[in-house]
Every structure is written in C-alpha cells, then in structure tokens.
Amino acid sequence: MLTLYTILTSLSTPILNLLLWHRLKKGKENAARINERRGITNIKRPNGKLVWIHAASVGESQSALILINRLLAENKHLNILVTSGTLTSATLMQKRLAERAMHQFVPLDHPKWIKRFLKHWRPNVAIWIESELWPNMLQQIKNKRIPAALVNARLSQTSFRRWFTFKHIAEKILSSFKIILTQTELDRHHFEKLKAKKVVHIGNIKHSADPLPYDETAYNSLSNAIGSRPTWVYASTHDGEEELACRVHLKLKEKHPDLLTIIVPRHPERRNEIVSKIKNLNIISRHPQNTLPEDTTDIYLADTLGELGLFYKACPIAMIGRSFSNDGGGGHNPLEAAQLNCAVLTGPNIQYQQELFSDMIGAQAATLVNNENEFIQKLNDLLSNKEQLQNEQEKALIYASQQSHIIDDIMVQLKPILKKVL
Structure with missing residues (x-):
C-alpha cells in the first residue's frame, strides 16, 4: 500500500502543481515562496549541525517554539530549520524565531520534492511536533538514517480508529521515529496499539511555555x-x-x-x-x-x-x-x-x-x-x-x-537522539 502511495504521488506532479495554484489563488500560499513547497529554496544551509523541526500550523508552531528556544540555549553553535504549512504559522515564526533558526514552508509529500529538500538541508536530527505524518517524507528520513522523534504526539479516538484499520501501514510509518513522546496516557495507549517502538507519556509541551509576549x-x-x-x-x-x-x-x-x-x-x-x-x-x-x-x-x-x-x-x-x-x-x-x-x-x-x-x-x-x-x-x-x-x-x-517541568522531561527523553548535535 505504501509503495502504491509513493508511485501515485510520484506521478502526481501536475495535480500537486494545480493544487498549489488553487491555494495561491485563495490566498493560502505565499507567492514569493511557493517554490519552497516543491523543496526549492534560495537560502543557503548554514554550516554545522542542523536540527529540523516540523510543525504543521499555528498550534504546533507555538509548541515548537518552546523546544527551539531550549535547544538554542543549550548549544550556541546549533542551527534549527523549522517547517510549517500555513501562512499564519509562517508569520508567527518570522516574529518569534531567534537567531540561528530559520523558517521554510514544508514541501508537499512528492518523493522528488522531498529528496530535493533533504539533499539541500541535510538535517542531522528530525523532530515532528504533534500529529502530521507524511509517508514519503518519513520514509526518506528513515532511508537516510536521520534520527527522528515525534514530540507532543496526540492521536484522537477518530484518528486512532482510522489508523488502526491500516495498522500495518501505520506501524511502518511510525517506525521512522526512534521515540514518541505523547501528550496524554490515552495517546500513549493509541500509539502502542499501532506498534510504535518506544512511546513515553510526558505531557503537553505547551504547558511549559513562557507567557505569551506583548508589547x-x-x-x-x-x-x-x-x-x-x-x-x-x-x-x-x-x-x-x-x-x-x-x-x-x-x-x-x-x-x-x-x-x-x-x-x-x-x-x-x-x-x-x-x-x-x-x-x-x-x-x-x-x-x-x-x-x-x-x-x-x-x-x-x-x-x-x-x-x-x-x-x-x-x-x-x-x-x-x-x-x-x-x-x-x-x-x-x-x-x-x-x-x-x-x-x-x-x-x-x-x-x-x-x-x-x-x-x-x-x-x-x-x-x-x-x-x-x-x-x-x-x-x-x-x-x-x-x-x-x-x-x-x-x-x-x-x-x-506548576507546569514548567515538562520541557525538562522532554529534553531528557530526547538526549539519545540529540547527543550528536548538543
């Protein structure tokens, strides 16, 4: 089934380009940066170690900022690439990202576009935030042996039932992650039922966030x-x-x-x-x-x-x-x-x-x-x-x-995959 998905997405270039054009017309894409959705960028990869963090939209991006700030504080030479898929999340990142962190729109899940993206950025570690799982992207991360983690993971009852219908596919996709850190005990149970490798209930990273900024x-x-x-x-x-x-x-x-x-x-x-x-x-x-x-x-x-x-x-x-x-x-x-x-x-x-x-x-x-x-x-x-x-x-x-300990617990669990970059 995953092989069929990869074949179909490889043949879907005209359809995906039409989708991007349609989204652009509806104001859901940035015209100046539309090629980032095809894995093309004008930004040079910085020298040194690079952690790639993917956060689908605004909510996930807010969670990602907590982890980004902690990672940058612990290593003065580390660089971070953040990807997301919405204009509002991109605006948030432009306002809130610290030095040594940069934002790109995530490429669509086309095998060629993903390869182009990974070839340019060459991430040392990949960290997914919450729940967006793209099969081609995760498979190529696994093929390139990039250590990956799913942080602040959640899986609603509806999503779990849908994935459980295709549990063999879910197991293969989730095998790309060396560790999954869940928001709740129920989320942990759901991921374990899908045969994920190492699943730990940590709590919601947003609970460790600094107060929202204001002018x-x-x-x-x-x-x-x-x-x-x-x-x-x-x-x-x-x-x-x-x-x-x-x-x-x-x-x-x-x-x-x-x-x-x-x-x-x-x-x-x-x-x-x-x-x-x-x-x-x-x-x-x-x-x-x-x-x-x-x-x-x-x-x-x-x-x-x-x-x-x-x-x-x-x-x-x-x-x-x-x-x-x-x-x-x-x-x-x-x-x-x-x-x-x-x-x-x-x-x-x-x-x-x-x-x-x-x-x-x-x-x-x-x-x-x-x-x-x-x-x-x-x-x-x-x-x-x-x-x-x-x-x-x-x-x-x-x-x-009283909720600030959660980011500390997350950093402890991520230590094995971060040891090469921190």
Whole structure:
C-alpha cells in the first residue's frame, strides 16, 4: 500500500502543481515562496549541525517554539530549520524565531520534492511536533538514517480508529521515529496499539511555555483606553462564538452599562464576516492601524495576529474559544490565559484539551460553563465581585506556574537522539 502511495504521488506532479495554484489563488500560499513547497529554496544551509523541526500550523508552531528556544540555549553553535504549512504559522515564526533558526514552508509529500529538500538541508536530527505524518517524507528520513522523534504526539479516538484499520501501514510509518513522546496516557495507549517502538507519556509541551509576549507600549495604550471599565476577552473565537459574545454582552450591559467586550478571532481574516454579523452594537476593529477602543465602544475586535498576549494581559477574565463554536468545538490552550493572570472560563466542547481542562477545573483554576445562561451568570459574578475575581485569577496563575517541568522531561527523553548535535 505504501509503495502504491509513493508511485501515485510520484506521478502526481501536475495535480500537486494545480493544487498549489488553487491555494495561491485563495490566498493560502505565499507567492514569493511557493517554490519552497516543491523543496526549492534560495537560502543557503548554514554550516554545522542542523536540527529540523516540523510543525504543521499555528498550534504546533507555538509548541515548537518552546523546544527551539531550549535547544538554542543549550548549544550556541546549533542551527534549527523549522517547517510549517500555513501562512499564519509562517508569520508567527518570522516574529518569534531567534537567531540561528530559520523558517521554510514544508514541501508537499512528492518523493522528488522531498529528496530535493533533504539533499539541500541535510538535517542531522528530525523532530515532528504533534500529529502530521507524511509517508514519503518519513520514509526518506528513515532511508537516510536521520534520527527522528515525534514530540507532543496526540492521536484522537477518530484518528486512532482510522489508523488502526491500516495498522500495518501505520506501524511502518511510525517506525521512522526512534521515540514518541505523547501528550496524554490515552495517546500513549493509541500509539502502542499501532506498534510504535518506544512511546513515553510526558505531557503537553505547551504547558511549559513562557507567557505569551506583548508589547509594553501597546499594553500601556490599551490599558489607558480601557481605564476602569469592566472588561473581558473572548479569545481565539471560531464561527458562532462572536455572536454568542454579543448576546452575552447585551445581557450583561443591563447590569454593567460601561462593559467592554474584546473578541480575538482565531483567524483574523474572518474580520469582515464577523463585523457583518454584529448588529446594534458599537464595534471598533483594531486592524489595520492599531485603533484603540473608545468610551462608547461595546465590542473591540482584536483582529490582528500575534497579539493574544496583549489582550490576556489587559483583561482579568478570559473565555477560551472553540468551546461553544459551530464546528463542534475542541477548545484551545487555557494556560496562556492563566499565565497572564486571567480568571479562565470555558464552554463544554473541550475534547482536544480534555485532560488539561479537567485538571484545571479540578484545581479550581478554570470554570466550566455548560450553556449561555451559565456563561452569563458566571461572568456577572466575576464582574460584580472583585474578591472572587482575584481569587480565581490567583488559582489559575498558581496552576500555570506548576507546569514548567515538562520541557525538562522532554529534553531528557530526547538526549539519545540529540547527543550528536548538543
């Protein structure tokens, strides 16, 4: 089956080129860097040891940054190549990558394009983040005897069932990794069922992340604009959640007439769609001139990229997005809010972050609201009771500060494959 896949992808050059053209037309590719998707680059490989880290999109890229910073700190001569497949992840990397680290768009899984990529970059070690597994790429890594690890690995029940149907193929693909470090015990069980070689449950690397960065000048400006107004943020929203935020705002405005609601969409390019759905409210968009909220602003649409830390810092209460969304939800990382002293709220659909949310809720470091009415009531309680709000902020912050050991544990497990580069 894998042989057939390799043959078919080898013959798929016209189709893949058409796919790239289609994605380019839809604004999903960078025209100036489109050849990177074919394994072609204008950047020279740096001298010395090179670790290649692949992170599919924004979420994985945020995880990768924690590992990248640690690797660079431990070896002053090491270079790191990071690949990803989305424009937003590339933008994030351009803003956050340190010296001696560079970004490329990952080539599509065409055998010739992968060979070209590996021939140019000649990585000494390959580290995959989370769950994106490309058969040709992993097979060529194995053929070239490049030590590889899968870090922060996760495998949902749905993905596991799909892979288990083709478990012999899964076993062969996973054999490219010398070690797999999973987010949860259930993930470890899933990978072991697929006959992966060495699987260790470590935890989620995002739990060891430094607090999200923010610009101090921008924070001072935003804080001054907010003043003493009661404020909350709905962070990383998806379709359906912006309308929910507005309904909650209108209800709470009866008791808190100067309430300010900040909405940070997960995908800022949805700004026009969002604005068209918000009616009967005074809305101001931050994009493109870093516009600040006014005294009469109801909804502040924070439709910029890479500023989530700013809004967590400025708001005492955060509802975590994709927990009430129309797509079935799944949740986002609540620790980012907790680290910046927010009281943390979530809706019921948190299956992608279930273990973390369950732990935080058990520690009273986050609150689950099951429906819109509970959401309104909880938010009103926090806005009305300063002592309760400070207590919940403190519990969230303490919980977040206790998670920093995970990157240390990951480095210990990776030591055997990193010994040639560190």
